């Protein structure tokens with residue numbers, strides 16, 4: 406049976422650029438049957454995705470159009486629905502999901518790719534499931550606690566992101582807020598319990614739990630993370646001066662930070678993060694409350710459209 410083609414469009418992503426991208430693309434769907442839903446507020450993409458998955462029992466290709474927040478919400482809505490395959494048209498300021506899952510970035514190429522691969526069987530990937538006082542949810546890119554979540558909280562609640570997006574400089578927003586937070590943030594002791602073993606990190610800046618390599622608009626925080634390996638990759642940065650944090654963040658763009666002594670790399674499937682003072686948490690760049698937070702991997706819990714890379718691997 407042919408898959409139903411459903412688009413979930415966040416018209417507000419990247420200050421409305423997403424809507425413009427969608428308006429250009431839908432002309433190219435002239436003779437192709439599809440349905441489209443527009444998000445109206447936060448978490449709407451998740452509710453829409455969930456109710457579509459419940460109401461349509463035929464196989465669905467569900468395409469998120471927006472930024473990392475939009476794809477995060479859509480996947481949260483359909484985790485464990487075996488008849489839904491996800492595709493994505495990146496139209497946000499960061500687009501870490503597209504990079505991490507090796508999807509095309511340009512809207513025209515994305516559309517051509519998803520139409521070409523529509524009827525192929527998708528590929529299963531993991532999520533990380535987090536639970537804290539605020540609630541629970543899944544992340545597909547990464548979850549962070551501490552300095553990076555503090556940056557995320559400021560970025561998402563500020564008008565600067567809107568202005569920089571307006572000027573076409575949206576990618577700079579994290580760098581700018583990182584500089585501001587660098588002088589404000591106070592490192593804490595972070596405790597991690599990974600698969601039952603406790604680790605203590607004094608004067609820790611942040612811990613990131615990665616499902617795939619990229620975060621924060623193209624930073625390769627966890628170069629070895631593989632979203633289909635059934636494990637989560639952990640990066641902790643501790644006992645380092647404010648100036649050295651800057652060098653670490655510069656080197657994150659090519660993954661060079663892993664050579665620093667202050668950067669600790671671990672792996673696990675079941676992780677508890679707690680700290681002396683409660684610190685902010687983000688999930689895929691969306692604010693997600695504070696520590697303590699429990700994280701468990703959900704292996705192969707959602708399906709992504711086959712990429713050209715998968716096809717190359719099959720041929721090789």
Ligand SMILES: Nc1ncnc2c1ncn2[C@@H]1O[C@H](COP(=O)(O)OP(=O)(O)OP(=O)(O)O)[C@@H](O)[C@H]1O
Pocket residue numbers: 415416417418419420444445446447448449450471472473474475476478496497498499500501690691
């Ligand atoms: N109609 C809407 N109006 C305002 N906000 C919305 C609307 N629909 C969805 N949202 C919210 O917009 C937020 C930002 O979306 P998204 O992350 O996709 O775009 P972005 O911030 O431009 O991109 P990126 O995360 O890649 O930087 C999400 O938290 C989402 O819940």
